Amino acid sequence: MAPSSVCIGPGSLELPGGTCASFAITGYPREVGAGWLEPLLTYPGRLDVSLHIEPVPPLIAAQRLRRQIARLESAARSDAQAGRLVDFTAEAAAEDATDLASSLARGHGRLFRVGLYLTVHAFDAADLEAEVQQVRALAASLLLDAQPTTFRALQGWITSLPLAQDAIRQRRTFDTAALSASFPFASPDLNAPIGETGVLYGVNIASSGVVVWDRFAQDNHNSVVLARSGAGKSYFTKLEALRLLYHGVQVCVVDPEDEYRRLAESTGGTHIALGAPQVAFNPFDLPTDQAGDVLTRRALFIHTLVAAMLGEPLAPAARPVLDRAVLAAYAAKGIGSDPSTWSRPAPLLADLVEQLAIGKDPESTAIAERLAPYVTGSYKDLFAKSTTTRPEGHLVVFSLRDLPDEVKSVGVLLALDAIWRKVANPADRRPRLVIVDEAWMLMREAEGAKFLNRLAKSARKHWAGLTVVTQDAADLLASDLGRAVVSNAATQILLRQAPQAIGSVGDAFGLSEGERAFLLSAERGEGLLCGGNAGDRAAFAAISSQAEHEVITTDPAELLDNGDGTEIDPL
Incomplete structure (x- = not known):
């Protein structure tokens, strides 16, 4: 040496x-x-x-x-x-x-x-x-x-x-x-404040310094991650989530492709694979840690859920019929307006169908017949019994990969409702991060689009941040909802872009010709951080330790070999 x-x-x-x-x-x-x-x-x-x-x-x-x-x-x-x-x-x-x-x-x-x-x-x-x-x-x-x-x-x-x-x-x-x-623990290109939840994003490409960013110290806590397929957007998002967990931030993930399961299992989080065998999720569960009339709010959500199951809005004549059946299903389990009864076992969807079947009017009978596939038919597994895994813990991942397309909108609605209940709970205020990966899939669902719009505009009031990750930048920027999400994100991460999308992305984010050329030629994991202010921009390369990489990578070639020549299950 x-x-x-x-x-x-x-x-x-x-x-x-x-x-x-x-x-x-x-x-x-x-x-x-x-x-x-x-x-x-x-x-x-x-x-x-x-x-x-x-x-x-x-x-x-x-x-x-x-x-x-x-x-x-x-x-x-x-x-x-x-x-x-x-x-x-x-x-x-x-x-x-x-x-x-x-x-x-x-x-x-x-x-x-x-x-x-x-x-x-x-x-x-x-x-x-x-x-x-x-x-x-x-x-x-x-x-x-x-x-x-x-x-x-x-x-x-x-x-x-x-x-x-x-x-x-x-x-x-x-x-x-x-x-x-x-110490060079700051980038000269960034003037934004750094609080107690600063996260290392990577190394500054233009210097030997590092890029540290605190999304919870910005005007709002939201972010968007835009990149073409294979540019490392999910890898970067998981890396940020893992490092925010070190700061005590509670993370909730809507995962369409089941990419966050290894992260949840490695960090002791909760992984709920909606649609998988032996996995049930009861929408009638009443939260016991929230104030107010929890029963009424849950009954109103059941109205929205049933409309999603039926595939169309409820008719005016069907709403009072359904409301009476919901309250009767709770009453049959001994649950009423008294908060002391809310801790009792909640009814199931089959109990609601039973109450609807008791009714003599045509509306209740029609609703009961159309809900039959979710009770006794091919869609019954998700609602057949009480909740198997409750969405609790420092990291909660809702995986949607196993959901059939016919019930995906219903599963998305269940996941978003559980996340929103956590975010909007005034009795449990803490920093939270909600990650919606492959957001273009969620935006195709009406309820998913409404959730993104609501959370993007009101997350800061609840000490929460929304991360929207998508590879269809053009579709996101072409819709009113997409532009609303981008305009309400103080943190914007742009990784490698496709030549077909660089024009719309460059115009939307005010990129210079040099920045556009950089995003077209960026390597995997390299990107541009755009802060809330026009002057806060830094080109960085995401870096991770070997331990972090083993937790968050989804490369099949790496998952098939754990380093000693033996094969492991590619989760």
Whole structure:
């Protein structure tokens, strides 16, 4: 791993592949902003930036600050007694030392000894001289005083290597705020605030920094993810959801293709495969953790559900008949307006059909006959018994892959109702994320389209965010609902686009010619983050750890081999 030979000069080193020179930063600006080292990190040449940090124990830090304040105040008194002009540099240093001591005494921060070192690389001595001049000019523009490590070139080069060895020990005291601003944990292209739920989206393609975004710190918490098939949109969405789970955000997913099952099983979430064998979901269940007249709201939802089962709106004459039958089905189970009865076992759809069959009027008989396929016919499995898995937990995934097309609208309605009850529950306020993958499928259903429209406009009021993921960007932008979803999304993720859709996407998001060309040629996982403000845009490449990748990947070639040559079930 070490070079075969090193020629040490007074100010530079000659290595087998070129030459290098090192610098120690001895002077710093009085105030710095977040990401102030970004110009050095994005330098177009080969420049190694090394930051060495050593925490100072609070007791020692307090003693040093007291001595420093005493020296500065003593020098100020001496100058005043001698009639010399005020040293404004010393006066500013005294104020800063006093502020640091006050912050340290209150426990608002700590002190650190920090060393910042630069190593410039080039192919030969002539190129090195030019590179050195450019780097020193760049450092001077940042109010940094870069001094060469003369006669210590070897020590300077070793200090810049990832060995955690500071052989120069040219340190400067930083407080917590200044040190945190020194880290490149922000993109220079993004000015949006970052709160407590910031998520790493990936690496900034234009620099060596990272792209961290907090959707819950924006004007609204919604996002849209648009990409062509195979561009990595579901992979990116699962990666964001997994990292939001670390922050305690509750995630609910409408999954048409059963791509989130492995994520739910790996994180201890709840996976409900509607339409799968032995999976039942009772729409009559009453939530016991919500305030208000829960029974009335559930009865009104049964009206909507029955209309979806019948495939048409209820006739005016059928509504009172159905309402009486719903309440009678609950009453037969001992459930009434008294909240103490709401915890009793809820009736099933068969109980409702039985109450309708008891009625003598033609409307109730007609409804009972048309509901027969869901009770005794080929669609009965989903409603034949009590709910097998309740939609509870930090991650809830509703898989729709096993639902036949004939009952898909009914299954979608059940999933969306369960999610909306969680989001709109005033007794359980927490940050939530609702993910609708392959949203173009959901938008074909009338109730699904209504849900997206309602949640996109009102999610923020309930401390929730909506993520709409789709590959049909043109269809989304061509409809009024699609445009409403996009306009109410403060976070917009654009991955690789098809040439046929780049025109409509570029016009809708105001993309430049360069941004359009980037989206046409982007690799899998590369995309453009567009924030709520026009200036918040960053090109990034999504990155994941090996553990995260194993949880969220759906590549069949990877799922067939778990790494030791044995096959695993491709979930």
